[in-house]
Amino acid sequence: xxxxxxxxxxxxxxxxxxxxxxxxxxxxxxxxxxxxxxxxxxxxxxxxxxxxxxxxxxxxxxxxxxxxxxxxxxxxxxxxxxxxxxxxxxxxxxxxxxxxxxxxxxxxxxxxxxxxxxxxxxxxxxxxxxxxxxxxxxxxxxxxxxxxxxxxxxxxxxxxxxxxxxxxxxxxxxxxxxxxxxxxxxxxxxxxxxxxxxxxxxxxxxxxxxxxxxxxxxxxxxxxxxxxxxxxxxxxxxxxxxxxxxxxxxxxxxxxxxxxxxxxxxxxxxxxxxxxxxxxxxxxx
Amino acid sequence: xxxxxxxxxxxxxxxxxxxxxxxxxxxxxxxxxxxxxxxxxxxxxxxxxxxxxxxxxxxxxxxxxxxxxxxxxxxxxxxxxxxxxxxxxxxxxxxxxxxxxxxxxxxxxxxxxxxxxxxxxxxxxxxxxxxxxxxxxxxxxxxxxxxxxxxxxxxxxxxxxxxxxxxxxxxxxxxxxxxxxxxxxxxxxxxxxxxxxxxxxxxxxxxxxxxxxxxxxxxxxxxxxxxxxxxxxxxxxxxxxxxxxxxxxxxxxxxxxxxxxxxxxxxxxxxxxxxxxxxxxxxxxxxxxxxxxxxxxxxxxxxxxxxxxxxxxxxxxxxxxx
Amino acid sequence: xxxxxxxxxxxxxxxxxxxxxxxxxxxxxxxxxxxxxxxxxxxxxxxxxxxxxxxxxxxxxxxxxxxxxxxxxxxxxxxxxxxxxxxxxxxxxxxxxxxxxxxxxxxxxxxxxxxxxxxxxxxxxxxxxxxxxxxxxxxxxxxxxxxxxxxxxxxxxxxxxxxxxxxxxxxxxxxxxxxxxxxxxxxxxxxxxxxxxxxxxxxxxxxxxxxxxxxxxxxxxxxxxxxxxxxxxxxxxxxxxxxxxxxxxxxxxxxxxxxxxxxxxxxxxxxxxxxxxxxxxxxxxxxxxxxxxxxxxxxxxxxxxxxxxxxxxxxxxxxxxxxxxxxxxxxxxxxxxxxxxxxxxxxxxxxxxxxxxxxxxxxxxxx
Numbered sequence: 001x002x003x004x005x006x007x008x009x010x011x012x013x014x015x016x017x018x019x020x021x022x023x024x025x026x027x028x029x030x031x032x033x034x035x036x037x038x039x040x041x042x043x044x045x046x047x048x049x050x051x052x053x054x055x056x057x058x059x060x061x062x063x064x065x066x067x068x069x070x071x072x073x074x075x076x077x078x079x080x081x082x083x084x085x086x087x088x089x090x091x092x093x094x095x096x097x098x099x100x101x102x103x104x105x106x107x108x109x110x111x112x113x114x115x116x117x118x119x120x121x122x123x124x125x126x127x128x129x130x131x132x133x134x135x136x137x138x139x140x141x142x143x144x145x146x147x148x149x150x151x152x153x154x155x156x157x158x159x160x161x162x163x164x165x166x167x168x169x170x171x172x173x174x175x176x177x178x179x180x181x182x183x184x185x186x187x188x189x190x191x192x193x194x195x196x197x198x199x200x201x202x203x204x205x206x207x208x209x210x211x212x213x214x215x216x217x218x219x220x221x222x223x224x225x226x227x228x229x230x231x232x233x234x235x236x237x238x239x240x241x242x243x244x245x246x247x248x249x250x251x252x253x254x255x256x257x258x259x260x261x262x263x264x265x266x267x268x269x270x271x272x273x274x275x276x277x278x279x280x281x282x283x284x285x
Numbered sequence: 286x287x288x289x290x291x292x293x294x295x296x297x298x299x300x301x302x303x304x305x306x307x308x309x310x311x312x313x314x315x316x317x318x319x320x321x322x323x324x325x326x327x328x329x330x331x332x333x334x335x336x337x338x339x340x341x342x343x344x345x346x347x348x349x350x351x352x353x354x355x356x357x358x359x360x361x362x363x364x365x366x367x368x369x370x371x372x373x374x375x376x377x378x379x380x381x382x383x384x385x386x387x388x389x390x391x392x393x394x395x396x397x398x399x400x401x402x403x404x405x406x407x408x409x410x411x412x413x414x415x416x417x418x419x420x421x422x423x424x425x426x427x428x429x430x431x432x433x434x435x436x437x438x439x440x441x442x443x444x445x446x447x448x449x450x451x452x453x454x455x456x457x458x459x460x461x462x463x464x465x466x467x468x469x470x471x472x473x474x475x476x477x478x479x480x481x482x483x484x485x486x487x488x489x490x491x492x493x494x495x496x497x498x499x500x501x502x503x504x505x506x507x508x509x510x511x512x513x514x515x516x517x518x519x520x521x522x523x524x525x526x527x528x529x530x531x532x533x534x535x536x537x538x539x540x541x542x543x544x545x546x547x548x549x550x551x552x553x554x555x556x557x558x559x560x561x562x563x564x565x566x567x568x569x570x571x572x573x574x575x576x577x578x579x580x581x582x583x584x585x586x587x588x589x590x591x592x593x594x595x596x597x598x599x600x601x602x603x604x605x606x607x
Numbered sequence: 608x609x610x611x612x613x614x615x616x617x618x619x620x621x622x623x624x625x626x627x628x629x630x631x632x633x634x635x636x637x638x639x640x641x642x643x644x645x646x647x648x649x650x651x652x653x654x655x656x657x658x659x660x661x662x663x664x665x666x667x668x669x670x671x672x673x674x675x676x677x678x679x680x681x682x683x684x685x686x687x688x689x690x691x692x693x694x695x696x697x698x699x700x701x702x703x704x705x706x707x708x709x710x711x712x713x714x715x716x717x718x719x720x721x722x723x724x725x726x727x728x729x730x731x732x733x734x735x736x737x738x739x740x741x742x743x744x745x746x747x748x749x750x751x752x753x754x755x756x757x758x759x760x761x762x763x764x765x766x767x768x769x770x771x772x773x774x775x776x777x778x779x780x781x782x783x784x785x786x787x788x789x790x791x792x793x794x795x796x797x798x799x800x801x802x803x804x805x806x807x808x809x810x811x812x813x814x815x816x817x818x819x820x821x822x823x824x825x826x827x828x829x830x831x832x833x834x835x836x837x838x839x840x841x842x843x844x845x846x847x848x849x850x851x852x853x854x855x856x857x858x859x860x861x862x863x864x865x866x867x868x869x870x871x872x873x874x875x876x877x878x879x880x881x882x883x884x885x886x887x888x889x890x891x892x893x894x895x896x897x898x899x900x901x902x903x904x905x906x907x908x909x910x911x912x913x914x915x916x917x918x919x920x921x922x923x924x925x926x927x928x929x930x931x932x933x934x935x936x937x938x939x940x941x942x943x944x945x946x947x948x949x950x951x952x953x954x955x956x957x958x959x960x961x962x963x964x965x966x967x968x969x970x971x972x973x974x
Contacts, residue, residue, distance in 0.1 A: 020512050023405045023408055023409050024409050026405045027405045027406040027408075027409040027410075027422070028409075030402050030405065030406055031406060031422065031425040031426065032425075034425065034426070034428075034429050034480055034483055035425050035428055035429060036440065036444055037429075037437040037438075037439075037440025037441050037443075037444065037480075038428050038429065038432050038437060038440060039440075040439075040440035040443050040444060041432070041436055041437065041439065041440045044439075044443075052439060052443070054443040054450070099342075102338070103338035103339040103341075103342060104339065106335040106336070106338065106339075107335060107336050107338070107339040109335055110331075110332040110333070110334075110335035110336050111336075114328050114329075114331060114332035114335075115328065116328050116329040116331075116332035116333070117329045118329070118333070119332070120590070122336055122340075123590075123593060124586055124589075124590065125340075125343050125346070125347070126339070126343075127537065127586070127589050128343075128346055128350065128582070128586070129346060130534070130537045130538060130585075131537050131540065131541060131581070131582045131585035131586055131589070132346075132349075132350075132541065132578070132582060133541040133543065133557075133558045133561050133562075133578050133581055133582075134541065134543065134558075135543065135558070135561060135562050135565055135574075136353055136561060136565070136574060136575065136578040137349065139565060139571075140349035140350070140352045140353050141345065141349050143349070143352050144345055144348045144349050144352065145345075159342060159345055160345075162342050163342055163343065163345060163346050166339060166342065166343070167534075168485075168534075170339075171489060171530055171534065172488065172489065172492060175489050175492045175493055175496075175526065175527055175530060176492055176496070178496075178526060178600065179492075179493065179495075179496025179497075180496075209492065209495060210492050213488050213492060216427075217484075217488070220427060220430070220431055223431075224430075224431055224433075227543075241433070244433065256436065257436065260432060260433060260436045263431075263432070263433075264428060264431070264432060267424070267427070267428070267431050268424050271420060271423050271424050271427065272420050272424075
């Protein structure tokens, strides 16, 4: 991952304000360290041996074949297949991403552009999910949902995930909004736009990169959330981390790494697509 | 903060507002919102209108928080009917105080390290031209938070374990006599905390640095500043709100960390969330767990408020200096 | 995020092709009995562990029960962690399951919360073959169905003689690097008692035990929360000994010479066990007779023998049928060995000291 990366950095134009080569190489090195355990894991998933010797004595695709078998012909003792779990996960994550963004943008606007009574309280509430120990939160949310007179299944996962993702999305939108001076909005209004139009047509597009960063985080938080989901899932609505958990607590063969590589791949593709989507519009990520 | 005077309807204009109308971009008030003529919708109502959708979701969280608060003053077996402050009193014992201090210390150190490492990464990311590199960077930043930590812990074992690659290399070079323990102690936990929370530091800082217009840098460079000077005197101060946000996020996230001390600390680094977990199961003492949870939540919230205040002040100073 | 609280009741999924084949053949050894049609078409909802104990229970108990009675068993196989007990307690009064299988501590918790019904032992004929102390747990709310048996784990490369006493853990020369169970496991409680006994105390005079444990501090590499990490540490030569830990965590690694992993039940002090229970929640969706039939079936001598061979744990039925082949394995315990050497701790007593002991244990080994 890192060698083509450093090569490309070297070919960067060195105009003033462009990345210095030093900063580029330093950050490449830091990131390499950060992903080291994941790289190790990827290498091990191609191991030809049955143990975790590193580096593997031989390489093969045997664990991918084993993983593929599980995927196409699930164990009859599994309540749900990985495919179903993946479907649920994607549905929940997409809904979470969209909902969290839709509610976070106006919230971020209120928090950055308005001085109002109760602002401190609102700010604290927004960051509450971050500081809640997850196990306590999962337990408390289960108690709350159970006390409702009606039954929720998928939607209670979405609600919980939106709450968990909200601080990330709001923080990102807030940071983005802060970098936009109030003057653009005022200028739009001077040119006759209503305050609402000024926000939707001028401020939001300028915030695009912050919003997308938030959306991405929302998706990722939701797609990988385990602890709270553990308390809230039901037998027919199971997400990938829960499925993985019931598969992997007991055994550690490189099949598990193959599944993890699959998840990494999914996330990688998502990041790629999103970056591409905004990259053409000139918004850097 | 300034509203268009025309929108305010008829009324007694103040001098400043008339000036503003003529030069909306040139003068900006600093600090408090300007005096405004009365409007149909109060700013508070307007703000809460924007906040309503998120508050609907957060209602579940508020209910959950109230439940936890109620449980924390209950008694074991009578979480909803009993009343006792014993669970809080118990937290004053050295066992829990030590754990709270350890938790805050590790969270703080991890936040500082994460931010220091995140600054060059975020700067690079915010200035990268090549989309390919940008995508790879972003993926590399996010993956450690993303990938199941249980699986990553095997990776760390292979690299840093007593018989891992690093120890083997050091032994081979004759630098050490016996393998050094890099996992299953506070250092191992600290490393895990920094690694998993790294994206929380990088993303807000990169976002803030992207907001620092390149023209500022170019202007400074034109005036003869070296690249390092430009970075230190222009980019860094102007992205301070993002840096503070990043540090706070990492701190808050790590203060309630549970999986990292479990897997990389070998259960020998008693952070508070681990103890909360012991109380929920197997001890089934939900009041004790809730009380410890409440203390953890309140402490983190206080520190976050403090940082919010700091970054707010910083922001106002920045705005004033522009 | 992540997979935490790796419950100790997790097994390596390697129970052998034979048992899987047996399951797919519909368990002929029990199929002959499929004559009773009383439960035809009825459904039993079972919550069991997600790991291989759960899988084994599905193969050896649920599948044979279906074959015998014609009833359908729907199994939720995700309840493996202690959070699951917390989850059950939180959502307590909702009828979801007819039978839940879990560890003694969990059953105590649910019983204390008033969520369990006390089964009538007269409706479980097979229970007469179960020694008194294994019949019930959690104050009569649970029916014992297997014994979780703990051993000393050692490296066959560095430990020359198979340990015959827990004192081996304190032998610096034989075992320079050791691991111990994490504080929240019942194994840790048993270890504290063992240490106390070695130092001349007992569970009611526990102070010497903590002092004795403290001697181990500098040699403890990790408190083994995750069996797979432990196996890796043994494989790479970073550990010499450890316990208490069940060999059932490592059936695959014990057979693989690359790991150099051994386990022994042969301590002169005996080996420590934990009784696993089946419980009946108060609110059940299904038929009560069917639930009792299932409890009885789980104690059937054939079923008990198969479970023991399958997952390396002790049968509770004294007449459990263990094959001659399996009797040769040092990891498959027979009813005779259990009667002879098994020690069961007093869950009710442990509940009174659990909190304090977890704290002391955590403090001693904090790095």
